[in-house]
Amino acid sequence: MSFSLVKRCEAPLLRRVLQFKMYKRKMLNYNTTYTLLRHRWMKCLPVFCSSLRTISTQTHKETIDLSQFPVDRIRNFCIIAHIDHGKSTLADRLLEMTGAIAKTEKNKQVLDKLQVERERGITVKAQTASLFYNHQGQQYLLNLIDTPGHVDFSYEVSRSISACQGVLLIIDANQGIQAQTVANFYLAFEAQLSIIPVINKIDLKNADPETVESQIEKVFDIPREECIRISAKLGTNVEQVLQAVVNRIPPPMAHINDPFKALVFDSNFDHYRGVVANIAVFGGRVKKGDKIVSAHLGKTYEVNELGLLRPDEHPTQKLFAGQVGYIIAGMKDVKEAQIGDTLYLQQQPVEALPGFKPAKAMVFAGMYPMDQSEYPGLRSAIERLTLNDSSVTVQRDSSLALGAGWRLGFLGLLHMEVFNQRLEQEYNASVIVTAPTVPYKAVLSSAKLIKNRRATQKNMVYIDDHRVMMKYLFPLNEIVVDFYDLLKSLSSGYASFDYENAGYQAADLIKMDILLNGQPVEELTTIVHRDRAYSTGKAMCEKLQDSIPRQMFEIAVQAAIGSKVIARETIKAYRKNVLAKCYGGDITRKMKLLKKQAEGKKKMRRIGNVEVPKDAFINVLKRKDK
Numbered sequence: 001m002s003f004s005l006v007k008r009c010e011a012p013l014l015r016r017v018l019q020f021k022m023y024k025r026k027m028l029n030y031n032t033t034y035t036l037l038r039h040r041w042m043k044c045l046p047v048f049c050s051s052l053r054t055i056s057t058q059t060h061k062e063t064i065d066l067s068q069f070p071v072d073r074i075r076n077f078c079i080i081a082h083i084d085h086g087k088s089t090l091a092d093r094l095l096e097m098t099g100a101i102a103k104t105e106k107n108k109q110v111l112d113k114l115q116v117e118r119e120r121g122i123t124v125k126a127q128t129a130s131l132f133y134n135h136q137g138q139q140y141l142l143n144l145i146d147t148p149g150h151v152d153f154s155y156e157v158s159r160s161i162s163a164c165q166g167v168l169l170i171i172d173a174n175q176g177i178q179a180q181t182v183a184n185f186y187l188a189f190e191a192q193l194s195i196i197p198v199i200n201k202i203d204l205k206n207a208d209p210e211t212v213e214s215q216i217e218k219v220f221d222i223p224r225e226e227c228i229r230i231s232a233k234l235g236t237n238v239e240q241v242l243q244a245v246v247n248r249i250p251p252p253m254a255h256i257n258d259p260f261k262a263l264v265f266d267s268n269f270d271h272y273r274g275v276v277a278n279i280a281v282f283g284g285r286v287k288k289g290d291k292i293v294s295a296h297l298g299k300t301y302e303v304n305e306l307g308l309l310r311p312d313e314h315p316t317q318k319l320f321a322g323q324v325g326y327i328i329a330g331m332k333d334v335k336e337a338q339i340g341d342t343l344y345l346q347q348q349p350v351e352a353l354p355g356f357k358p359a360k361a362m363v364f365a366g367m368y369p370m371d372q373s374e375y376p377g378l379r380s381a382i383e384r385l386t387l388n389d390s391s392v393t394v395q396r397d398s399s400l401a402l403g404a405g406w407r408l409g410f411l412g413l414l415h416m417e418v419f420n421q422r423l424e425q426e427y428n429a430s431v432i433v434t435a436p437t438v439p440y441k442a443v444l445s446s447a448k449l450i451k452n453r454r455a456t457q458k459n460m461v462y463i464d465d466h467r468v469m470m471k472y473l474f475p476l477n478e479i480v481v482d483f484y485d486l487l488k489s490l491s492s493g494y495a496s497f498d499y500e501n502a503g504y505q506a507a508d509l510i511k512m513d514i515l516l517n518g519q520p521v522e523e524l525t526t527i528v529h530r531d532r533a534y535s536t537g538k539a540m541c542e543k544l545q546d547s548i549p550r551q552m553f554e555i556a557v558q559a560a561i562g563s564k565v566i567a568r569e570t571i572k573a574y575r576k577n578v579l580a581k582c583y584g585g586d587i588t589r590k591m592k593l594l595k596k597q598a599e600g601k602k603k604m605r606r607i608g609n610v611e612v613p614k615d616a617f618i619n620v621l622k623r624k625d626k
């Protein structure tokens with residue numbers, strides 16, 4: 001709904017109702033504020049509902065006739081690249097040039113809609129936008145998917161690729177080919193997509209497109225003549241990119257006369273409308289009111305709304321073979337629109353599409369509500385967010401100290417941080433996150449495996465005179481925490497890094513317990529490399545010594561491997577005399593202070609006979625091992 005529409009409304013109260021509707025959209029994540037507003041405005045709504053209905057019908061009136069786009073005038077492509085090479089900036093220019101958004105200074109990375117993306121300046125979620133492009137007198141429908149560049153979000157790239165026939169492979173004219181350029185190239189190459197190499201940032205002083213073209217020829221075997229040199233920032237040669245999309249990317253292999261068949265390649269949960277699924281139509285057509293079936297659950301739904309993403313939702317009456325759009329069909333439960341699911345018409349069953357390979361979690365962490373009463377709310381927030389980020393694995397877990405929670409699996413540490421941040425920002429949920437760990441495979445036998453594994457070099461390829469690509473075999477826990485930062489700082493930002501799972505290897509790992517007065521604290525048990533056991537145990541004991549308040553008796557904080565204690569700190573006995581400043585004999589004042597002290601103690605957790613504040617667990621769990 002546009003502001004101009006609001007301005008055109010004569011009746012002031014009706015105008016306020018419309019403003020409220022817009023406000024409501026903005027306020028989706030601010031439930032409390034919204035509830036207050038809703039109460040105030042609900043009183044006005046019945047009076048004006050009939051006028052409102054007329055206006056909303058006008059607003060949702062179909063202005064785009066999608067039937068005029070036969071399959072041969074549709075192009076589905078995604079933009080892939082190493083982090084920061086300019087994908088979202090190029091997407092902005094393409095949106096502007098095709099009229100999807102206005103040309104203004106303010107349009108910066110418009111497809112990065114999430115707050116976390118804006119704050120961190122990176123894309124974490126693939127976004128779709130349908131563009132109309134006039135080429136040699138004919139209108140084309142171009143469906144663009146902007147993807148993230150960081151390795152932790154590569155699952156988004158692989159899913160996006162399944163809805164496309166081609167990719168724009170963006171390479172920074174200054175940095176040249178980087179790790180994710182290679183990884184993303186292979187994702188597109190293996191999916192047999194048309195690859196258009198685009199050398200970006202040619203406006204930079206140190207841009208060297210010649211060298212980058214040589215790299216592209218050498219590493220990807222793509223002739224240099226196929227590269228397009230652009231500046232996404234200034235818009236230089238971006239028109240050539242649009243022409244290449246039309247000329248070099250084939251239309252989708254989909255037939256309008258086949259039964260309707262669509263792949264759910266992304267979905268999210270709308271607080272009011274339920275599941276909004278992004279679909280790629282592989283055959284036939286679907287319209288509002290159709291009865292569709294989810295192949296995953298076999299359940300039938302009625303299509304309430306469908307349309308294009310331009311990049312905001314633009315409802316249409318139908319979606320046709322080869323098109324990409326969204327569909328809302330009254331799915332109220334997050335389990336109902338699984339990513340990778342196939343949708344078909346009730347009266348025309350089809351074979352389900354292969355779906356997606358599940359993502360392989362690399363880093364695991366426990367997630368617990370701050371307070372156990374927040375468990376149900378947090379569960380629903382996690383379910384809804386994992387619908388939007390299906391690469392996260394969730395298992396229920398519980399801990400003596402932190403209560404009921406979950407064990408979540410992520411593709412990397414940044415992925416974990418972003419998920420946590422999205423929980424806070426989009427669902428107003430605050431959580432305790434335990435220290436990240438990596439998966440281990442334990443072979444229970446009497447022998448102990450002693451060989452210490454370090455990185456082993458696998459191969460080394462010179463990309464050009466200045467760049468070398470090296471492959472190593474690393475233990476996962478060596479790279480997952482701070483390896484990336486260290487590599488960046490040692491190489492002054494020049495080195496880039498990508499990794500994939502190479503399977504399990506034997507290693508000299510031991511289980512280390514933390515004891516409080518001889519009682520093991522289950523939540524602090526960790527698996528460490530034998531060489532690091534002493535330093536890690538000592539650091540944890542010191543942290544606990546700082547975090548646990550002195551009590552009436554002495555507390556021994558110990559790190560132990562089996563029965564052998566490897567580190568120890570002592571917390572001296574002490575009783576805080578809350579009555580120390582209480583002169584005279586006012587008994588009510590003394591009682592009040594003692595009651596307050598007792599209440600404070602309730603916030604403590606009891607491990608054996610030791611009272612441990614909840615913060616102490618969090619502090620120790622948040623430690624960064626070196």
Ligand SMILES: Nc1nc2c(ncn2[C@@H]2O[C@H](COP(=O)(O)OP(=O)(O)OP(=O)(O)O)[C@@H](O)[C@H]2O)c(=O)[nH]1
Pocket residue numbers: 081082083084085086087088089090109121122123124147148149150200201202203204230231232233234
């Ligand atoms: N000088 C110059 N800077 C550019 C150009 N294109 C993008 N940038 C800048 O490069 C930075 C990264 O651009 P983005 O478009 O966010 O890159 P991205 O590849 O989408 O980043 P991720 O999605 O996080 O991987 C921003 O500061 C842009 O302003 C260009 O053509 N010239």
